[in-house]
Amino acid sequence: MAERHVLGISGGKDSAALAVFVRHHHPEVEVEYFFTDTGKELPEVYEFLGRLEGFLGKPILRLNPQRDFDFWLREYNHFLPSAQTRWCTRQLKLAPFEQWVRPMLAAGDTVVSYVAIRADEDYREGYTSKHKNLKVRLPFRESGVDKRGVMDILESSGVGIPKYYDWRSRSGCTFCFFQQKIEWVRLREQHPEAYEDAKTYEKNALEHGSPFTWSARESLTQLERPERVAQIIADFEKRKQRNRAATPINPLRPVRDFPEDIDDVYGVDEGGGSCIVCHK
Structure with missing residues (x-):
């Protein structure tokens, strides 16, 4: 039995800053970074992932869903995902993560998942673990890192922010329904x-x-x-x-x-x- 440490990168600023933060403050921890790739991401997301990999000095594992967006669109009778029915998040983001950690948990390992919820986001809740050996940690909340702190981390590290922030407020798929x-x-x-x-x-x-x-x-x-x-x-x-x-x-x-x-x-x-x- 082992203890595994995993950190999901979304392509957004908060998770990138968390990766930098954990590397700086816990260099003794061997963190496995992952990105769940729907195949519908912005090109700027991939560019930013490459920049972040350069800083971290290790690759970010790509978790590709076994069944793509088009498959699930057919399964849901061609109904688009929406804020009311977020099947895209469930099937293309959460399910691949759960499939990835399942063998670790089955082997008796403890999996510590780091989630980038900031100290100024009291209203947010992270991923809810369904397994006793899957532990969720919120380092930003534990250390009092807020939104300004996230920007400082990215600036001081030289990683910077993704280029899509020039014209868009969030990462995610090109056709994310949360876009304004x-x-x-x-x-x-x-x-x-x-x-x-x-x-x-x-x-x-x-x-x-x-x-x-x-x-x-x-x-x-x-x-x-x-x-x-x-x-x-x-x-x-x-x-x-x-x-x-x-x-x-x-x-x-x-x-x-x-x-x-x-x-x-x-x-x-x-x-x-x-x-x-x-x-x-």
Whole structure:
């Protein structure tokens, strides 16, 4: 029997910072890093994983689901995943992780899983273990590391943040249903082929009677109309200005040494139910 230490990398800033944090503060621990690859990730995610591997000095194991998104889409009668039915997270993220650790647990090993929930996220809960030998640790919460602390860790390490934060507030699949409308507009600008793929999935789902579109209350075809795009951009700029005005200035940090805080710019409600395993 052994003790295994595992840390899931989502492609987002928090889990990357946690990997750096654990390496710095617990160099004696042999951590196995993993990334559950749905095959529908942003290209910027893969670039960032390579950068993080360079810092960690070891590869990040890719866990590929045995059955892909298209298989599960057919299983769910071509109904798109949504905030109400998150089958994508369940089948493409959680199930591969559970399959990976199952032989370890069956051998009697203790598996310690590190999860990147910050100290300022009291409302969040991590993965709930269903096995007595699978232990979940929250090092950021234990050590009082908040959002600013995460950014400091990434900056001081030289890892930085993923490039998609220039236009998007979270990692996850290209067509993640938690995207805001402005992020769909940006996806169309940055990766038009991915946007077209999402439109095809959506059209097929609607033809099969799916009650969901990727973006609430309108299809991607409706969203991409020039007048609608202009309205979305204008609404976003107004919201951005309101969020900036409402953000108190820290006298110890009067000048941002990172690009503007992602959540401040996008006005993301981090408690809104977004999937931890996908975007943290």
